[in-house]
Amino acid sequence: MAKDGFAVAGLAAAIAADYRQNPQRLHSLAGVEELRAGFDIGLPDIGRPSDQVIDHLVRAAGPGLVGNTQPGFHGWVMGSSHPAGVAADWLTSAWGQNAAIYHTSPAAAVAEEISAKWLLDLLDLPRTAAVGFTSGATMAGFIGLAAARGEVLRRVGCDIAREGLQGAPLIKVFISDESHASNFAALRYLGFGESNLVRIPTNAQGMMDVAALTEALGSGSNGIDRAPKIIICQAGHINSGAFDRFDAIADLAGRSGAWLHIDGAFGLWARAAPDLKMLAAGAERADSWGVDGHKWLQMPYENGFAIVSDPVALRRAMDIAAGYLTHSADDGRNPTHFGPELSRRARGFAVWTMLQTLGRHGIIEVIDNHCRAAKRLAGRLVDVPGVRVENDVVLNQLALTFGTENDESAQRDRATQAVCDRLNGTTNYFLRTAAWNARTILRVSVIGAGATIMAMDKLADDIRDAWCSFLAERHQGASCC
Numbered sequence: 001m002a003k004d005g006f007a008v009a010g011l012a013a014a015i016a017a018d019y020r021q022n023p024q025r026l027h028s029l030a031g032v033e034e035l036r037a038g039f040d041i042g043l044p045d046i047g048r049p050s051d052q053v054i055d056h057l058v059r060a061a062g063p064g065l066v067g068n069t070q071p072g073f074h075g076w077v078m079g080s081s082h083p084a085g086v087a088a089d090w091l092t093s094a095w096g097q098n099a100a101i102y103h104t105s106p107a108a109a110v111a112e113e114i115s116a117k118w119l120l121d122l123l124d125l126p127r128t129a130a131v132g133f134t135s136g137a138t139m140a141g142f143i144g145l146a147a148a149r150g151e152v153l154r155r156v157g158c159d160i161a162r163e164g165l166q167g168a169p170l171i172k173v174f175i176s177d178e179s180h181a182s183n184f185a186a187l188r189y190l191g192f193g194e195s196n197l198v199r200i201p202t203n204a205q206g207m208m209d210v211a212a213l214t215e216a217l218g219s220g221s222n223g224i225d226r227a228p229k230i231i232i233c234q235a236g237h238i239n240s241g242a243f244d245r246f247d248a249i250a251d252l253a254g255r256s257g258a259w260l261h262i263d264g265a266f267g268l269w270a271r272a273a274p275d276l277k278m279l280a281a282g283a284e285r286a287d288s289w290g291v292d293g294h295k296w297l298q299m300p301y302e303n304g305f306a307i308v309s310d311p312v313a314l315r316r317a318m319d320i321a322a323g324y325l326t327h328s329a330d331d332g333r334n335p336t337h338f339g340p341e342l343s344r345r346a347r348g349f350a351v352w353t354m355l356q357t358l359g360r361h362g363i364i365e366v367i368d369n370h371c372r373a374a375k376r377l378a379g380r381l382v383d384v385p386g387v388r389v390e391n392d393v394v395l396n397q398l399a400l401t402f403g404t405e406n407d408e409s410a411q412r413d414r415a416t417q418a419v420c421d422r423l424n425g426t427t428n429y430f431l432r433t434a435a436w437n438a439r440t441i442l443r444v445s446v447i448g449a450g451a452t453i454m455a456m457d458k459l460a461d462d463i464r465d466a467w468c469s470f471l472a473e474r475h476q477g478a479s480c481c
Contacts (some may be wrong), residue, residue: 008050009094015058020083024070026430030063038063067430071450074459075432077238077266077397080449082298088353089300097346099133102331105346112348113333118355119305122272122363123291125284130311132318132338133347136304137265137292138182143306143339144288145186145230146317148259151287151310152228155257161316165191171228174198174213174258176244178206183232183263204437205392206237208244210252217256229258235280235289236267239436239443241374241395243267246282253287260286265304266295266447267395272360273367279394295447296367299354303347306339314338370396373456374446380460387467390441398444399436402467413440415470422466429459 030038038060067073069080097105099112116131132143149171153160158168173187173196187196198216201209217229231253233244246262253260262268262283268291270276271283283289287310293303308314320336327334336342358366378393381400390399402419403412416433420442423429434443446456 006094008054009090011051012054013090015054016086020069024065024067025427026067026070026072027424027427028064028066035060035064069449071448071455072428073430073448074444074446074451075430076443077295077445077447079295079298079447081294081300082354082357084357085299085350085354088350092346092349095346095349097349098343099335099346099348100342100344101325101327101336102334103326106332108346108348109331109333109335110348111346111352112335115348115351115355116305116333119291119351120307122355122360123268123289123307124271124277125289125307126309128311129307129309130314130338132306132308132314133335133351134304134306134339134341135302136294137263137290138186138304139339140265140290140292140304140306141183141261141263142186142189143314143318144261144290144308145183145190145232146340147288147308147310147313148230148261149190150317151313152230152257152259154313154316156226156228169228171196171230172198173230173232174200174216175232176200176202176206176208176234178202178237179232179234180238180263180265182265205240205242206234206436207242208233208249210245210248213249214252217252217258226257229256231258231260233260233262234267235262235264235270235283236395237397239397239399239434239441240391241267241397242392243270243279243394246280246285248282250282250285254285259288261288262286262290264289265292269296269363269367270395273364273371275368276371276395293351293354296370297351297354297358297363298366299350302345303351311337370446370451373451373453374398374444376453377444377446377456377460380457381463384464384467386471387463390437390439396446398446400442400444400463401439402442402470404471409439415467416440416442418470419463419466422470423462426462428462 068078097108099105099108102109112133119131120127120129134140134143150160152171153168156169160168173192175197177199200213200216203209231249233249235243250260268280268289270279289307291305293299294301315337318337318339320342374396375393378389378398381387382389386402386404388401390401401412402415417440420431420433423431432443433440
């Protein structure tokens, strides 16, 4: 490569710095046909200069970018890709390391090993647990549940590595109706169907009904049913932020021999903050956990953590072995023991960088500030006539609905969507509605850049104004606010 071959990286860095240091719009301006026209320019027979290609990429992508790194983005639970993590991610690409086995990149393997130790300390999970570095919480759930599948079958004498799944005993998976969609997807990828699922009802906050779970687990002739079982519960409900009752559920899992998996994509980070840790009390008793890095750790995407208390069970499920994949006793961590990928990105560099950049107290501060901001927003809205905060704001999530006391549910749904549309129409916010508990809610996720107390006060005022303006229009100028 020519000495100036990486000059294009400097161009990209300058463009990126300009993008992140200056205000950007929150909403995409372009329709799909405009975006297709920008990208679908034909495959060239002869390659183009890389600086021209990068320039064209910026012009083609720009109109379709969403401002999820900007203040005012509250549509989903997404962090803001901290600049230090982005810088480490660039170096990861420049170094071109393949985190397959220790020998393909000793530095990548050790960066993961040390970062895994720090993660277990931050989350206060068993220090002997194994940590797989994966693309996000969806694959983290897949990995944890793959370990669960193999282990619960092994306990009843079935070796799926030798016998496969066709003749295996039926595994019952106890999962709430309100579990995140990614958990159902991971189960489907692992060969589980609807006949495996035992759906457990939830309360108004989306928490699993422990009494219903107790009844569903049942008992055998000796008082305990030892058929293979997996229980999936949540740390941080996607709409309410609620936590399942982990101690009670762990007791049930222990008595019934079930594997307990916790989907803690964002909520498990509460264990890192002393004032919030009680929300996830008992979570350390689970067998596996799935966690995202791009949420409260503010990492670039492609960073999630599959944590499994039994390293042997994880290795049985994930290990990739071949004669050319050499390993010796003196090697460090072998990444293929912890996830399904062979050739993959060296994710540990960015994780190590963010943990060092924020530090323990910085991570606590980010989490605490966002949760305080969410509660401030709820407090400002609770007394506004016609605005309902539908969840107990225990973390960083708000679920709002709008309507007068005489409105029927369909009218409230339309009013909630209208308020969302008005707020988005200001271009100061990116918000989305969702269907929850048979109603339309306005979801507000407080996790990204600029989500301060002052910003929440401004958002509260703007929500009130949007609601009052909707009422005034509906009542032909007579606002009820």
